[in-house]
Amino acid sequence: MNGKRAILLIGAVLLLLAAAALLWYFFFRESEEKAIRRTFSAVTELVRKNGEKKPLDEAGDFRGLQKLMAENITLSGGSRYPSGDFRTDDLLRMFIQGRKFLQTLSVEIHDMEIRVADDGRTASVSFSLTVSGRPLRGEEGLFREFFDCRASLAKRGRGDWILTAASLEPVIRRHDS
């Protein structure tokens, strides 16, 4: 009798655990899409500049962005922006240096469409990007540029997504230059 009761008890506990696991899977587990969105919102946050940045903050941004990108990144920027394979560290160093000439910089991402590959290890994301900012000196006005973007991401061991490639195409393609 006792053995039967023990088996029943273990069965009930296992059933409860399975139900809890299912609940967690469907309601609480972060979906791949959410994780990818988190990567992009972290990138926009780290890229942003509003007023002067201290070297320590810049180093923090550098490290933060470094963690969100693969060691090498493939860029395709059309005729106006750099294209090719870059070491992420070099690219980030260039970005941090370039950002010093800006008083403000912000990027906004809209219309994000995420496609995760069947193997769940890679994803491609398309979105509209708005880059706006104000130069430190010289040009007085605010600049604002709009791009159609496509990015490739790979999943790291712990479930984080990192950027491996990105392509930028201006929303309005010029023909006068």
Added chain:
Amino acid sequence: MNEAAPSGTTSSSRLRECLKNRRVRRLLRLILIAAAAWLFFSRVCRPMILSGRSMMPAFPQRGLVFCWYPAYWFSAPKRGDAAIFFVGGDRMAVLKRILAFEGETVECRAGEFYINGEKLSEPYVKYRSPDWTIRPFRVAEGCVYVMGDNRSMPLAEHMAGETAIRRLAGKPLLIWSWQ
């Protein structure tokens, strides 16, 4: 068995009584009006802030414009239409003049635009610069060529060129200037 019927009748009669109440009716009317207004001003006739001198003089440098979405629901855009295009999600838009459609050849010589080799008549252009030059090119599939009206500005300052037709939002309506 019979107990369920009176309770159902009671709840429906309570609802009817509630709807007869003037305050409830007023609240419902208010909710309906708010929902209709939200739908109208977000999906049919959306207010937008106009900023920039690229469409002068037809459009002011600063002002309020309503984007009329139904303009292109049942008809295709025409050459010379001033149209609003979304460029950054549905929060950022540009107001430009449509000059050419897919497959057409665009060229600019001495500030005058030529479409498929023919000079384009542009009565809306009041200021022109003879410095403007664009070598001939063919508008890509699924795209239109857009340009601002103010040709006295340097070409490089214009946000103009080829853009996807899918970005077309609507026509500008009811322009209010606070220049």
